[in-house]
Amino acid sequence: MEKWLKDLLKKKEEARSALKEKGKNSDSVEEVRSIGNQIEDLDSEINEIRSKLEELQGSNGSDQREDQEQDEFEERSTPEGQLNPLGTYGMAQAEKEEKRSNEDLVKKYETRGAQLKEKRSVSFDIDEMPEFRTVSLGSSDLVVEKKYSNTLNPTFNEVSSLIDKVNAIPLNGGESYEKGFEISSGEGDYTTEQGDYAEAEPQTGYVTMSKAKITAYAEMTDESTKLPNVNYQALVRTNIGKALRKKATKQIITGAGGANALTGIFNAPTNVMPTDGDIEISAIDADTLDKIVFGFGGDEDVEGGAYLVLNKQDLAAFASVKSTDGKKIYKIKKNGNEGTISSDGSFEVPFIINSACPALSASATDADTFCMAYGMVQAYEMPIFSPVEVEESRDYKFRSGQIAYRGSVWAGGNVAMYKGFTRIKKVATP
Incomplete structure (x- = not known):
């Protein structure tokens, strides 16, 4: 079960990376928004898989539970603005920054299109x-x-x-x-x-x-x-x-x-x-x-x-x-x-x-x-x-x-x- 979850997690993360790259190269607002929605869905699935993996690993013994609790404590203790690549809190921050970047790009194109329609250079x-x-x-x-x-x-x-x-x-x-x-x-x-x-x-x-x-x-x-x-x-x-x-x-x-x-x-x-x-x-x-x-x-x-x-x-x-x-x-x-x-x-x-x-x-x-x-x-x-x-x-x-x-x-x-x-x-x- 644990191996199956790890393989599934890997596939979901690879799919998320591919969508991120596709979003960077897209100039269509509809496509950018669609990709953002797909990434949000994948993030939910990834977090759920990680939770199940943590439960399985925690059931293997008290030592593992103690290690898990320590990891969770360190993750929660990560200073604001500093990304923790092993925790979901850092991922959430990165996702916010990525979403903000996409929003800035859409805003830029929206503004430029409006300016053209207003006969501005x-x-x-x-x-x-x-x-x-x-x-x-x-x-x-x-x-x-x-x-x-x-x-x-x-x-x-x-x-x-x-x-x-x-x-x-x-x-x-x-x-x-x-x-x-x-x-x-x-x-x-x-x-x-x-x-x-x-x-x-x-x-x-x-x-x-x-x-x-x-x-x-x-x-x-x-x-x-x-x-x-x-x-x-x-x-x-x-x-x-x-x-x-x-x-x-x-x-x-x-x-x-x-x-x-x-x-x-x-x-x-x-x-x-x-x-x-x-x-x-x-x-x-x-x-x-x-x-x-x-x-x-x-x-x-x-x-x-x-x-x-x-x-x-x-x-x-x-x-x-x-x-x-x-x-x-x-x-x-x-x-x-x-x-x-x-x-x-x-x-x-x-x-x-x-x-x-x-x-x-x-x-x-x-x-x-x-x-x-x-x-x-x-x-x-x-x-x-x-x-x-x-x-x-x-x-x-x-x-x-x-x-x-x-x-x-x-x-x-x-x-x-x-x-x-x-x-x-x-x-x-x-």
Whole structure:
């Protein structure tokens, strides 16, 4: 009986821990409250099981009863505010703090949703945004139930995960950001007994990242305001966040640089990305992956951990390359927007799809066009200079019942490692 109770207690405690973790990651007020109720039920069951265990253990002898009484005395004597991990009094205090934390979170979302409905500007911290974190509304009722369904079917993914791989740096309130990098280290040399020592100073450089304003504008039916405040602000956050991320992840590749623009990998300055590191390819064939891998990095190492950023059409072109006996040369393992390309006896290279990359395999892509980038994605740095500001207006399309809202964020970006990427350029077929 005692063993069975201990096993049951363990299961209940594990279930409680899982619910706590789920509650931390939820942005739905209904789900948070439901989880809180489930935790309260589990706490009652856990306390009841512990009481039964104490009764069983107490019936085993007077010594055990004395020990139990001593433990209970120490538990009751725990100073206020100090948690006793072995007693239910400490657990009750922790539960109160957890409940208070959940209530604060709900209050924060309620307030923000109300402010949006009052046409007031609100701020979302960067770590709140859909991966600038993905937000789920659960089964909330944005779409009023018609006949069979009360949910919105999502579209296909439109945001490359490249933005989640680069080195994002929070610099709230900053205007610009400079990053130094090493070009090469010095090299020693022979010297006569009375001669001067050989100069071996390292060569360095730096890049500057100025802030650029990325904005998004959207309209939504006024039926959405019937959502609870928590879900309403989460919906606005999701839509604006996706739009901003969609633009930013493309600019990491093709950003023109200069005033009010990120500098993309394809347009990185020559002091950090000299043109002699570019690779020219006319078509994707059996040797393409080897050319890219061996063309990246310094003279002493074959670098690992680099990603190939490319268009989906070019990934398909890799998959279609066959040997003379008709067998596929490249193996493609994918996981949504990412995966690996490999071939027998060669390398397994991680890839990321980004639609901003022109397709080298497409006939419409002109020669001398950069089409792919291969390198250390952390070599691209993206300072974030502000939280995401969101405002709402109901004036523009009042007659048609549309709510307009806009969001903005100040960010920068540039390659910040010498030859941190190899760019693959399409050339005309010989």
